[in-house]
Amino acid sequence: MKEQSEDSEIQSLDDTSKTATPDMARADQKAQSPPSTEKDSYEVGWEGGEADPLCPRSYSTLKKWRITLVICFVSLCMTCASSIYTATYQQMEAELGNSRIVSILGLSLFVLGISFGPMALGPLSEFYGRRPIYVISWTIYVIFIIPQAVAKNIGVILVFRFLDGFAGSAFLAVAGGTIHDLFDRAQLQHPISIFSVSPFIGPSLGPLIGGLICSYLDWRWTYYVLIIWSFALWLAIIFLVPETFHPVLLRDKARKLRKETNNESWFAPIERAHRSVAHAIGNSLLRPFQLLFLEPMCFCLCIFAALLHGILYLFFDAFPLVFVNNHGFNLWQVGLSFLGIGIGMILAIFMNPVWNNARNHLVQKKEQETGIQGASEPEFRLPAAMVGSLIVPVGMFMFGWTTFPWVHWIAPIIGSTIFGFGALLLFTSIFGFLVDAYPTYAASAMAANGFIRCIFAAVFPLFGEHMFEGLGYQWASSLLAFLTVGMIPFPFLFFRYGKLIRGKSRFAKK
Known part of the structure; x- marks a missing residue:
């Protein structure tokens, strides 16, 4: 498709920059004419692949x-x-x-x-x-x-x-x-x-x-x-x-070669790409919404991530109410109570080896079934989201139903820690899945996710204080927890049927 080639053009430039190797002996020759038998002999790439000292990966x-x-x-x-x-x-x-x-x-x-x-x-x-x-x-x-x-x-x-x-x-x-x-x-x-x-x-x-x-x-x-x-x-x-950025570094390298050799034939792939800034920004503004509204997996997982992000920012209303009114915290003590969420997220990062091992096990099983080395599916990124989807409601319910004045203040903070742990498992798993499931449109998929997450994060604080005061701390928290319960099936459904859904997709990896 034309739009697919446009969206992947810069990625192909980056791939070219990793593999192309110019004959640098030509750089010492002055003003040679391009040989007619080799179409791209003056295309600049990394000398020795990524071992080139100019390549960031070296x-x-x-x-x-x-x-x-x-x-x-x-x-x-x-x-x-x-x-x-x-x-x-x-x-x-x-x-x-x-x-x-x-x-x-x-x-x-x-x-x-x-x-x-x-x-x-x-x-x-x-x-x-x-x-x-x-x-x-x-x-x-x-x-x-x-x-x-x-x-x-x-x-x-x-x-x-x-x-x-x-x-x-x-x-x-x-x-x-x-x-x-x-x-x-x-x-x-x-x-x-x-x-x-x-x-x-x-x-x-x-x-x-x-x-x-x-x-x-x-x-x-x-x-x-x-x-x-x-x-x-x-x-x-x-x-x-x-x-x-590899293509831009190769462009700088080509410019230097042209100056040193007085030979205008040297070029970098990005200099031959026919893309305008306006066209690129237009695609960047349009395609995330195409993915959101035309791709059910992208839509559901982005909404799940957005709900979690919205709750995170709604806590900026809820925590002062809970910890000031119930426990008499001052301003800096209220701030200290937010560390529970951060600690939960840091603990979730330390679980990465577990999910890597789980994915490797699924890859090995796929290799045995197909006989293809390195065979994988985007759905292999979802086990962490499946676990996280079960943990998040537990944290929310614990936070909500420990917000009584006679319950020690550490209890709701532990609930928020559990929420933070589960939320980060979901965030990282969803991010990985979107990049794997939509490789050609990975930037657009992540832009869609970031956009909808920030919209929820912007809106939730506007009603958070009124909701907690109107419903009470316990039922306001429970309402949010029930919303996360409603999202639990999606990681499990997409893990089981994701490949089938991708087969009918216009944008996803087949």
Whole structure:
């Protein structure tokens, strides 16, 4: 199909960059004419494959992890900024005179900005590389914190919260590609797991950091701390994160060869690709919605992930109600209560070897059945989601029915830890399945997932406080738990019948 070839064109460029090897002896010759017998003899690739010193996959392990950790810390900082704001409500409302629902709108607008950013910023990295997107977007992000820090009315804060979320979302859109640039498939599991958890750990740290600041300093210091933190990371990006996108590096290599040899015949594959920025952004905006509404597996799993993300952000309303009203927590103690979710997510990361072994067992069984080495199915990524779907409701029910004043405060925190554990199992499993099931449209599938997750995360806080006060803490939590119970069948159904459904799909791997 034409649209399939368009969507996979950049991927094919990246594949070409891994295998093509130019005859570099020609580089010492001046202004030769292209030989007529070899169509692509002047196509630039990696010398010696990925062992080429210019190839990011040949970097030392230390350098690879240095780059990975910088972008993970940036993602953590940006998502932490979404929730650190919740600690400022009381002081901000007293000074600016706005209502609580307007304050919550600032949280929602930040997350809404995150939902739109990846679809617009992600395709730009395919043309200009990862590094320019990182540097420009994070520069804008740091600058846009300043108006929030000095704002004299709530309107300024709301507008720049949205713009900040949009600018910072570039790292969520592009960082996964950077990790893929650095590590081959055999090395990818650990760095991608650490990157996957960092945007979810950030929101659980925000209330603690914000609570500590606002307990002892003016609320504007949350923004001053963010400026200092973000500027330090900006310096790390400038000095520690080079360009890693293979097609762009090969383009730079071709330009250097043309200059050194005075031979305009040298070219990189990306220079022969006939794609426009507007067309790429158009596809990036359209195809995620095609996958959402035309692919039942993508739709159901994205809704499940979105529900979990919405609950995570709704907790920013629920925790202050539960722990202040029932247990008399102060601001920083409320922030400390969010660590239960973060601890649960970190524990889930340590379960990765279990799910890898489960997948390897399924692959070996498939190999025996088919006689094909390395035979696999996308559904082999789903066992973690199957377990996670059972654990999440347990955590939600435990949280809800331990929110009585006479029950020790540690009980609902344990419930939230169980929720965080199950939620991360689901997130990582769903992400892996979408990439495997829609390999040609993996970026679009992940954009669809990110968009719907952030929409839920933006909307849920707007009604969370009213729901918990209207239904009571126990039944409000139970309502959310029953919604997660309703989603339990999907991972099991798709594990059993996913291959059959994919066989009828327009977009999925057959």
